[in-house]
Amino acid sequence: MLRIVLTIIQVFSCLAIIGLVLLQRGKGADAGAGFGAGASGTVFGARGASTALSRATAIFAAIFMVNSLLMTYVGTKTAEQPKTILDVAGESATKPQPAGSAQGAPATAPAPANPPASAPSPATAPAQAPSAPTGTQGQTPK
Numbered sequence: 001m002l003r004i005v006l007t008i009i010q011v012f013s014c015l016a017i018i019g020l021v022l023l024q025r026g027k028g029a030d031a032g033a034g035f036g037a038g039a040s041g042t043v044f045g046a047r048g049a050s051t052a053l054s055r056a057t058a059i060f061a062a063i064f065m066v067n068s069l070l071m072t073y074v075g076t077k078t079a080e081q082p083k084t085i086l087d088v089a090g091e092s093a094t095k096p097q098p099a100g101s102a103q104g105a106p107a108t109a110p111a112p113a114n115p116p117a118s119a120p121s122p123a124t125a126p127a128q129a130p131s132a133p134t135g136t137q138g139q140t141p142k
Contacts, residue, residue, distance in 0.1 A: 003074055007071070010064065010068070010071060017061060020053055020057040
């Protein structure tokens, strides 16, 4: 939204500067009409009181410059990608709960010291298959 407002101000100030410069008379406009009749002062840089048009041009030029700097600053900031509902749901599902969460339950429950006598003994884990076939232990594959 800010970028759009700054762009509108930039275009308006640009058009105002163009219009004001075209309305003003140039320094050498009097030189051709009456060279030597006092007009040479305007050609060589003598300047009278500044007119309202030249002051307005200076004001719009300052607005244009400041607005250009603001647009540069706004343009260099990186915008955060908008998140969808699925992104938010995926983040909350994958985040682990901290140990002291608001629910009050610890992250892992402690194991009982001695199992009750009536509980069946835990089943033994099946033996793991050897990683190399028998008879080839200690040999390197070719």
